[in-house]
Amino acid sequence: MLAGKTLAVLGVGTMGEALVKGWLESDLGLSVRGTAKRSASRKRIEALGIEPSPDNVSAVTGADVVLLATKPQVVPSVLAEVGAAITPETLVISIAAGVPTARIEQDLVPGVPVVRVMPNTPAVLREGMSVLAGGAAAKEEDLALAEALFSPVGKTAVLDEGLMDAVTGLSGSGPAYVYLVIESLAEAGVKVGIPRDTSTLLAAQTVLGAARMVLELGQHPALLKDAVTTPAGCTVDGLMELEEGKLRVTLLKAVVKATQRSRELAP
Numbered sequence: 001m002l003a004g005k006t007l008a009v010l011g012v013g014t015m016g017e018a019l020v021k022g023w024l025e026s027d028l029g030l031s032v033r034g035t036a037k038r039s040a041s042r043k044r045i046e047a048l049g050i051e052p053s054p055d056n057v058s059a060v061t062g063a064d065v066v067l068l069a070t071k072p073q074v075v076p077s078v079l080a081e082v083g084a085a086i087t088p089e090t091l092v093i094s095i096a097a098g099v100p101t102a103r104i105e106q107d108l109v110p111g112v113p114v115v116r117v118m119p120n121t122p123a124v125l126r127e128g129m130s131v132l133a134g135g136a137a138a139k140e141e142d143l144a145l146a147e148a149l150f151s152p153v154g155k156t157a158v159l160d161e162g163l164m165d166a167v168t169g170l171s172g173s174g175p176a177y178v179y180l181v182i183e184s185l186a187e188a189g190v191k192v193g194i195p196r197d198t199s200t201l202l203a204a205q206t207v208l209g210a211a212r213m214v215l216e217l218g219q220h221p222a223l224l225k226d227a228v229t230t231p232a233g234c235t236v237d238g239l240m241e242l243e244e245g246k247l248r249v250t251l252l253k254a255v256v257k258a259t260q261r262s263r264e265l266a267p
């Protein structure tokens with residue numbers, strides 16, 4: 001489905017780079033071009049093994065898929081620049097947090113299909129989570145093409161666009177929350193005498209293993225937690241500390257705040 005197609009990535013930054021690396025690793029037969037703002041970024045794009053385009057308009061000209069990957073605040077100016085050069089034969093995918101498909105469609109010629117996607121950075125290791133939502137002109141085959149692009153770099157789900165800010169607050173920002181958890185667990189290991197490198201390994205592998213248990217066994221996390229918690233054992237004491245520190249409500253509030261911020265970012 002993707003072999004022989006040309007993809008233009010407008011704004012090869014942190015997320016754009018993670019996706020490009022994941023795509024190149026997946027060997028999709030795609031031809032990828034990319035742009036950035038500063039001329040110094042050209043070398044970085046070249047080093048990725050893709051073609052740096054001199055400007056956004058040249059990048060989108062003749063491209064089958066255009067990926068908008070700049071910061072949300074920059075999306076309107078990029079669209080003003082490239083809007084007229086994009087035809088309805090091109091699929092536009094935006095990963096910009098908080099930018100509705102309707103806002104993107106405003107600056108495009110009528111009929112250009114737009115799919116909004118919220119990926120996350122583990123896409124670089126092809127362990128990303130990407131949620132897709134189609135805009136007004138997006139047909140089933142457009143969503144299928146977007147899914148074909150994102151499924152090689154992790155898991156995908158299709159949801160109503162109304163949930164995209166919530167998705168941003170959960171899986172888009174989520175890796176940062178989990179890194180904080182891993183960092184804190186590793187620090188705790190050091191506190192109780194484990195060498196730092198080993199402690200980080202213990203913390204990260206524990207998070208990875210626990211995540212795989214949830215995904216692959218399909219059991220409720222509460223049941224899996226109960227299986228680790230023996231009566232009058234050690235884990236229940238640790239859990240009591242987490243409850244006292246309000247871990248649950250803190251994570252809940254983090255997702256709610258990030259969701260609100262995603263709504264505020266809408267240009």
Ligand SMILES: NC(=O)c1ccc[n+]([C@@H]2O[C@H](COP(=O)([O-])OP(=O)(O)OC[C@H]3O[C@@H](n4cnc5c(N)ncnc54)[C@H](OP(=O)(O)O)[C@@H]3O)[C@@H](O)[C@H]2O)c1
Binds near residue numbers: 118120172
């Ligand atoms: N980071 C994440 O974990 C994550 C997750 C999900 C979604 N997103 C979304 O991904 C988008 C990018 O986020 P990011 O974290 O990757 O930001 P970033 O690292 O700042 O990358 C943005 C890129 O856009 C380039 N740029 C700025 N103005 C441009 C223009 N006029 N034309 C072409 N390129 C331009 C920048 O160029 P220079 O390099 O030259 O400055 C930079 O490479 C955001 O909309 C964000 O909501 C990010």
